[in-house]
Amino acid sequence: MGYDPSNPMKDRITDVGPRNYEEFLPPIIKRNFGKWLYHEILEPGVLVHVSETGEKVYTVRVGGCRLMSVQHIREICDIADKHCDGHVRWTTRNNVEFMVDDEAKLKPLMEDLEKRKFAGGSYKFPRGGTGAGLTNIVHTQGWIHCHTPAIDASGVVKCVMDELYDDFQNMRFPAQVRISLACCLNMCGAVHCSDIAILGIHRKPPMVDHENLGNMCEIPLAVAACPTGAIKPATVDGKKSVAVNNERCMFCGNCFTMCPSMPLADEEGSGVAILVGGKLSNRIKPPMFSKVVVPFLPNEPPRWPQTVLAIKKILYTYMEDARKYERLGNWAERIGWERFFEKTGLPFTAHLIDDYRFAYTTWRTSTQFKF
Amino acid sequence: MAKRKTPMLDELEKGRWPSFVSDIKQEAEAREKTKVDLQTPREACDDLLGLMELSYEDKVGHWKHGGIVGVFGYGGGVIGRYCDQPEQFPGIRDFHTMRVNQPSSYFYTTEYLRQVCELWERRGSGLTNMHGSTGDIILLGTTTPQLEEVFWELTHNLKQDLGGSGSNLRTPNCCIGKARCEYACYDTQHLCHSLTMEYQDELHRPAFPYKFKFKFDGCPNGCVASIARADMSVIGTWRDDIRIDQEAVGAYVGGEFKPNAGAHSGRDWGPFDIEKEVIDLCPTHCMAWDGNKLKINNKECIRCMHCIDTMPRALRIGKDTGASILFGAKAPILEGAQMSTLTIPFMKVEEPYDEIKELIEKVWDWWAEEGRNRERLGELMQRQGFGKFLEVCGLKADPRSIKEPRSNPYIFWKEEDVAGGWERDIKEFRKKHQK
Numbered sequence: 001m002g003y004d005p006s007n008p009m010k011d012r013i014t015d016v017g018p019r020n021y022e023e024f025l026p027p028i029i030k031r032n033f034g035k036w037l038y039h040e041i042l043e044p045g046v047l048v049h050v051s052e053t054g055e056k057v058y059t060v061r062v063g064g065c066r067l068m069s070v071q072h073i074r075e076i077c078d079i080a081d082k083h084c085d086g087h088v089r090w091t092t093r094n095n096v097e098f099m100v101d102d103e104a105k106l107k108p109l110m111e112d113l114e115k116r117k118f119a120g121g122s123y124k125f126p127r128g129g130t131g132a133g134l135t136n137i138v139h140t141q142g143w144i145h146c147h148t149p150a151i152d153a154s155g156v157v158k159c160v161m162d163e164l165y166d167d168f169q170n171m172r173f174p175a176q177v178r179i180s181l182a183c184c185l186n187m188c189g190a191v192h193c194s195d196i197a198i199l200g201i202h203r204k205p206p207m208v209d210h211e212n213l214g215n216m217c218e219i220p221l222a223v224a225a226c227p228t229g230a231i232k233p234a235t236v237d238g239k240k241s242v243a244v245n246n247e248r249c250m251f252c253g254n255c256f257t258m259c260p261s262m263p264l265a266d267e268e269g270s271g272v273a274i275l276v277g278g279k280l281s282n283r284i285k286p287p288m289f290s291k292v293v294v295p296f297l298p299n300e301p302p303r304w305p306q307t308v309l310a311i312k313k314i315l316y317t318y319m320e321d322a323r324k325y326e327r328l329g330n331w332a333e334r335i336g337w338e339r340f341f342e343k344t345g346l347p348f349t350a351h352l353i354d355d356y357r358f359a360y361t362t363w364r365t366s367t368q369f370k371f
Numbered sequence: 372m373a374k375r376k377t378p379m380l381d382e383l384e385k386g387r388w389p390s391f392v393s394d395i396k397q398e399a400e401a402r403e404k405t406k407v408d409l410q411t412p413r414e415a416c417d418d419l420l421g422l423m424e425l426s427y428e429d430k431v432g433h434w435k436h437g438g439i440v441g442v443f444g445y446g447g448g449v450i451g452r453y454c455d456q457p458e459q460f461p462g463i464r465d466f467h468t469m470r471v472n473q474p475s476s477y478f479y480t481t482e483y484l485r486q487v488c489e490l491w492e493r494r495g496s497g498l499t500n501m502h503g504s505t506g507d508i509i510l511l512g513t514t515t516p517q518l519e520e521v522f523w524e525l526t527h528n529l530k531q532d533l534g535g536s537g538s539n540l541r542t543p544n545c546c547i548g549k550a551r552c553e554y555a556c557y558d559t560q561h562l563c564h565s566l567t568m569e570y571q572d573e574l575h576r577p578a579f580p581y582k583f584k585f586k587f588d589g590c591p592n593g594c595v596a597s598i599a600r601a602d603m604s605v606i607g608t609w610r611d612d613i614r615i616d617q618e619a620v621g622a623y624v625g626g627e628f629k630p631n632a633g634a635h636s637g638r639d640w641g642p643f644d645i646e647k648e649v650i651d652l653c654p655t656h657c658m659a660w661d662g663n664k665l666k667i668n669n670k671e672c673i674r675c676m677h678c679i680d681t682m683p684r685a686l687r688i689g690k691d692t693g694a695s696i697l698f699g700a701k702a703p704i705l706e707g708a709q710m711s712t713l714t715i716p717f718m719k720v721e722e723p724y725d726e727i728k729e730l731i732e733k734v735w736d737w738w739a740e741e742g743r744n745r746e747r748l749g750e751l752m753q754r755q756g757f758g759k760f761l762e763v764c765g766l767k768a769d770p771r772s773i774k775e776p777r778s779n780p781y782i783f784w785k786e787e788d789v790a791g792g793w794e795r796d797i798k799e800f801r802k803k804h805q806k
Contacts, residue, residue: 005516007586008443013526015571018472018534018542021560024479025550034558038683039635044467049551057551064389065490065758067511068415069398070488070497077481077488090501092546092595099551118393120384131634131715140504143426144419145452145468145511147434152426154391155383162386162575170638187702189504193710227705254705262408267430280599282591284652284677287598289708301427302382313615325631325652325677357707 011210013282026087028057028101038231044169046106058106061126062113063161063168066094067144067154071229075116075124083109093136093178093218095129095279103293132176134315135168137161139181140189142200149255150200151299157181159304160198160311167315174322176330178279179313193278195328196311199291204269205249206262214240225258250356272297272307275341276314277329285330293340295351310346317344336370374417375401381428395420398497403447407493411514415496417463419512422454429559440515442465442522446577448533449518460730465514466496469508469521470534472567473576475560476547477502505584506544507534524765538745539577545587548596553683554676555589556607556692557720560715563587566731575624579735580742580751591676597700597711602748604697604711605720605732612669615679619685620665622646631681649678693719695784696727698760699735699749709749712757712762716771728766737763756783 004010032051047059076096080088080153086120089231098109113125129135137160138144140146142153160179161168167177178190181198191197196236213219221243223231230248233242242262244255255262264270274297278290297306314328321343322331332340341348354362383392399416402409412418422433430598431612450468457464460655471487482568487508491497498514503509525531534542543566548559566585567574573583589607597604622642629636630643641683647666650658657671658678665685667678679686696718697711718726734748737760742751752760761768770776786793 003520005519008519011527012444012523014444014532015572015575016526016530016532016565017568019474019483019529019531021475021478021550023566024483026478029478034555035613035767036549036551036553037687038553038627040631040683041636044637049553059551063389064501065389066500066502067394068402068499068501069394070492070499071397071401071490072394072485072500074501080408080481084646086481088479088481088764090479092477092506092544094501096501105641118384118390119397120381120390120393122384122393123387124389126388131631131636133637138504140767141500143423145466146432147436148430155380155427158383158386158388158390158392161388165387168388171634173637176634182702186704190596190600191704192702193596194710205498221744252704256436263436265431270431278599280596282593282598282675283680284654284675285652287593299430301430302379305803324635330614341431345704365537 007167010248024087026057026085026101028055028100029099031212032054041131041171044133044171045130046110046128048103055101056103057099057101060106060109060113060127061091061097061129062095062127063129064090064094065154065158066123072124079109080358083112085161091129091136093129093138095136096125102123124169126165129172132166133171133174134164134173134177134179135170136190137179137181137198138191140183143185146183148186148256148265150253150265151183151198151201151272152301153181154319155302156272156304157301159308161243163308164315173319174324175327176345177318177328181312185272186257191275192289193280193287193320194290195276195279195315196314197275198307198311199273200205200270201268201273201296202251202253202264202266203267203296204219204264205244205246205251206255206264208236208244209243209263210236210239213242213259213261216261222255222259222262223304225254227252227254231255268298271299274307274310274314277327277332279329281325281327285324285327287339288329289352290329291337292352294344295349313344313346338370372759374414375423377420379465380420380424394727402497405492407491410494410517410520410599411496411512411600412462414462415466415512416462418460419466419496422456422460422463425459427455434466438465438467439520440518442518442533445533445575447536447539447575450536452512459600460466463496465471466512467515469495469510469516469518469582470503470536470542471525471531472534472542473502473506473544473565475545476550476671478550483529489528490521490524490529490675494524505534506536506543507542517616522641524528533575535574535582535777537577538579539575539583540570540573540579541582541584542574543585543587544595546556546589548587548589554592554607554679554688557589557694559587559589559595559607560684561722562605562720562724562727565710565722569728570731573735578739580730580738581745581747583738583748591674592680597709598697599700599708601700601711602698603734604700605694606697606729607720608695608717609692610717611689611691613665613667613672613689614687615665616685616687617664619687620682623682623685623767624660628684630683632683637777645786649681652677667760686760696730699747699752701747701749705745706750711749714766714770716769733764759785796797
């Protein structure tokens, strides 16, 4: 029984797809599917959803790491078995949700979750991530498992969330705040519409491994990968390779994605850019992109103090200054970006003025500015 | 005991937020002691910590570029990964990722999760991502010979398939939908699951110019980020009137109900002011409050959700629900970030979803024919124009698809648009007009 390497096609099953979600829905969810009337946040991290049948489901939301061991998942299962009849779910932002069908079951569940800590002292299941507060940071792999990162991911997230922990457990912001992290411009974590985005960037052009490039890369693909046409075929010491016009490099790393012989990551060259003011929701104002407000901060493992500080400056200036329901980007637009830089104390430099494809659309073409 | 010292990573065990370092250490310790017949290196987690510590010292990653591995017959679902210091960290010499297609909206039974844990402890590193950015359960780190073994056990014992990677349909994803949300305008989970099953071939066998993502949001709040992240974004909406419970509106005004479902309760914002917080913030100013009754001019409503989000016990989405369909979102690589463009303002979303499938297939055919290598749909739409895209979809131009009409007059007229065509005789012209 099991896989037979000598006969790989024997009894092979393919294309079965994911498990059907209906198998996994808790009974109360199944009974009230599509019948929900309204919800309320009872306290940070605790929701009640009320159905037209009169039934209520109570949810306790806790933060989690995207990276999770099977030991930890088993602990989540133990909790779900004890309190939630063996059901649990995750959210799109790496939170875990435990649901119970009776208010009386809430307190024991919450107490159970609260007391659990890792050996190092951190909480395993911080409750929060609801309403006009900070929810969990979505992020990418970083140094733990990716080959193109400019920064780490899990570590930076840990540092930021440690500092903002109280606001994960509170709801004192003008609106919800979504922080996201992508460890390179490929943005497998698509952070480009976040209230605050932490983005890994490079600042040194690719090194070319002329010795091996001809054997490791399809040269036309590497050439075609460059959006600014900075790469051309070249013969170096009799070997087929490429030449890079460094002046034209925008450090996107797309060449490295296509060609392993053109690495960009560097101890001094790579680091953090911070973007702000994006959103996805259509609420009040349309969705919008995040904008670069800090062009570069160095990688500072293990605690990334400058990155954490810049985020705190932005977040708490917004918290003090914005109106109720105003998202970070809508606040910045209302007060004007000149005011944003003044109030946050972030330096404005020429790096922040767009000079790519649609640059002109972001230049001010009016006399409506503030002194 | 840990295999080697990791003083920098140990700093990440401090602080209150859950520490992934503590969690990896816990797994490392369990692997050291376990009686499970481990099929992968016992020291995998220890070596991963060691490699991470090295990255923290060097400030760069230590994984080699790519690596083509997979399971037989599939072109995606496995991401090859090799450590660039294999002598130092033999336990993670090869440390491949497997993407496992998550169930819609991430509901699980513990029975299923324990099966996944048992499999991945024995045949992998014991480390996962719950979940990856696209939505899959990520099984993080196993050796090459284990890939087929894991796939066999997944399909036979867990009745569970891999997700997508590479130039194929990526694992579709959806919001929580009707399972636990009163705003869901269609059954996001069912549509997501149905299309995932329908397009298994496209998901497992790359035949596209580049990746393609579906995401399904149940309402314009957009919890699964489809408008920013999906080549095809399906976003729930309605075309009749917002349902109003006037008594409940009164309860909000009277302070009996907490506005925005209690989302702002961490701070004293003063008493709820319906004029300031709802009427004045309505983007089209289509609402009025006379002190007694709330009125909405639904014809002018753009369904932004603000009033409903703010007074969920008083206002409900309409009954004639469906979805808006938008195309072309992507992250910045390469031409810059794009959001999806509204292509079909409203479509009913009903089983067996034939209308949606027809649309998808028209778009795929065009993209497969015209798309360049590694060109996302949104980039092709830009390159060939939205007019062309409408033609491909068989749709008429609709002002709802644009923010504003073009400001340049460079219209690409076609010959058939112009009376008399383009063929003219220069000699006839010269008879009337001297050189």
